[in-house]
Each structure stands twice: as structure tokens, then as C-alpha cells.
Amino acid sequence: MQFTIKTIPILPWGMLNAFLVTGPGGAILVDTGLPGSERAIAGALKAEGLVWRDVKLIILTHGHIDHAGSAANIRSLTGAPVLYHASETPYCLGEKLILRPTRFFGQLFRLTGAIERPFPPVSADILMERRIFDLATLGLDGTVLHTPGHTPGSVSLLLPSGDVLAGDLAASGILLGGIALRGRPERPPFEEDPRTAAGSLEELLSRGAVRFHLGHGGPLGDYAIAQHVGRLKQC
Ligand SMILES: [Zn+2]
Numbered sequence: 001m002q003f004t005i006k007t008i009p010i011l012p013w014g015m016l017n018a019f020l021v022t023g024p025g026g027a028i029l030v031d032t033g034l035p036g037s038e039r040a041i042a043g044a045l046k047a048e049g050l051v052w053r054d055v056k057l058i059i060l061t062h063g064h065i066d067h068a069g070s071a072a073n074i075r076s077l078t079g080a081p082v083l084y085h086a087s088e089t090p091y092c093l094g095e096k097l098i099l100r101p102t103r104f105f106g107q108l109f110r111l112t113g114a115i116e117r118p119f120p121p122v123s124a125d126i127l128m129e130r131r132i133f134d135l136a137t138l139g140l141d142g143t144v145l146h147t148p149g150h151t152p153g154s155v156s157l158l159l160p161s162g163d164v165l166a167g168d169l170a171a172s173g174i175l176l177g178g179i180a181l182r183g184r185p186e187r188p189p190f191e192e193d194p195r196t197a198a199g200s201l202e203e204l205l206s207r208g209a210v211r212f213h214l215g216h217g218g219p220l221g222d223y224a225i226a227q228h229v230g231r232l233k234q235c
């Protein structure tokens with residue numbers, strides 16, 4: 001089974017990533033970036049020789065503006081169903097966020113109001129209500145797992161190759177993520193429940209995840225993630 005995982009740079013230097021996963025059943029878009037990310041995503045599709053209609057599924061790892069901001073528009077362009085977890089519905093529909101800054105940058109970033117800006121709300125075509133959703137039901141490969149911690153309804157896409165697209169369950173780099181020190185795991189600027197995030201990362205490791213592709217910074221290997229889990233448990 002061959003997969004290609006292409007990072008779509010929504011912002012430069014790994015500060016903000018979406019991903020295009022191409023496998024036997026077609027292409028999956030994991031996250032959609034900030035509002036206005038259509039051009040960046042179209043460029044990634046073109047580089048793979050694909051067009052909008054080749055996207056068979058849009059997975060939102062969670063409902064923050066930097067991941068779900070273009071989802072409603074991208075659904076119109078692709079005609080693909082949007083999948084997210086039921087616990088993420090309030091955020092995807094634009095309800096007020098719970099923001100727990102993990103460090104000073106998060107506090108500063110919250111003051112800018114950027115993360116709380118409204119974006120076009122997006123409903124789910126496939127509302128995940130259980131812990132696991134096997135993409136075989138859609139003719140695609142991979143498993144979507146409920147991996148809460150960053151937000152209550154965060155999900156990760158685990159591929160048979162051991163690659164996992166884990167959204168903001170962890171991050172690496174400085175400030176928002178990316179830029180420098182990208183091999184060093186970090187908590188994302190906001191994290192609702194670090195111990196729950198630790199449990200979710202452990203579950204991914206136990207299911208064979210070896211490469212973690214992240215929304216901010218990354219990718220990180222399983223060893224770095226295991227170390228990060230140890231630190232999260234001290235929070
Ligand atoms: Zn987030």
C-alpha cells in the first residue's frame with residue numbers, strides 16, 4: 001500500500017501545515033488552514049497532478065480557525081464530505097473557544113484575537129461519534145482516532161505506514177511552532193487538557209505510530225513523542 005503525504009505550507013517555515021494524503025482510494029485533505037487558504041491547497045493539488053474533485057474526504061483534526069478556517073469553501077470546491085468528531089461541533093460551528101495558553105506566547109497570541117476571529121462555520125457530513133472510524137467504509141485506507149487533549153474533539157489520521165497526522169496534539173519549534181528547533185517537541189500555544197493529550201499520544205504510539213505530522217512544526221518521531229508524553233504527565 002503506497003501513500004504519499006505532502007505538507008501544504010499554509011504559513012512558511014512550518015508555522016502552519018495542512019496535509020494532502022494520496023493513497024490507493026484517492027486523496028484526503030487533512031485540515032484546511034486559515035480562511036483564504038484555497039490558493040495554497042490548489043497549488044498542492046496541482047503539484048500532485050490532481051484537481052479539486054480528486055479530493056475524496058476532508059478531515060478536520062479540530063475546529064480552530066487555523067485548521068477549519070477554509071473548510072466550508074473547500075467542501076464547495078471539492079464536493080468532498082467533511083469529517084470531524086461530534087465533540088468538536090461547537091468549535092466548527094463557531095461557538096466561543098476555551099483557550100488555555102500553555103506559555104507566554106499563547107497568552108500574547110490570545111491578546112491579538114487572531115484565534116477567536118469568526119470564520120465560515122462548517123457542518124459535518126460525517127460526524128464521528130465513536131473512538132474509531134475506519135476509512136475502509138469510504139473505500140480509503142487509514143483509521144481516524146479520537147485523540148482529545150488539545151481540544152475535546154481532536155482526531156488523528158493513522159495510516160498503515162505508521163504515519164499519523166495528529167493536528168495540534170503536539171507541536172515543535174518556537175512561538176506558534178516551526179521556524180527553529182523543529183526537532184524539539186513542544187506543547188501547542190493552547191492546550192485544553194495536557195494529561196488527556198498525553199493519553200492520546202500514548203494510544204497512537206501503542207497503535208504503531210512512528211512519524212507524527214503536526215499542524216505546527218514537526219514531523220516528530222516516536223521517541224521524541226514518548227519523551228513529550230513524559231513531560232505532559234508532569235503538568
Ligand atoms: Zn489548535
Ligand SMILES: [Zn+2]
Pocket residue numbers: 064066067168215216
Ligand atoms: Zn493549530
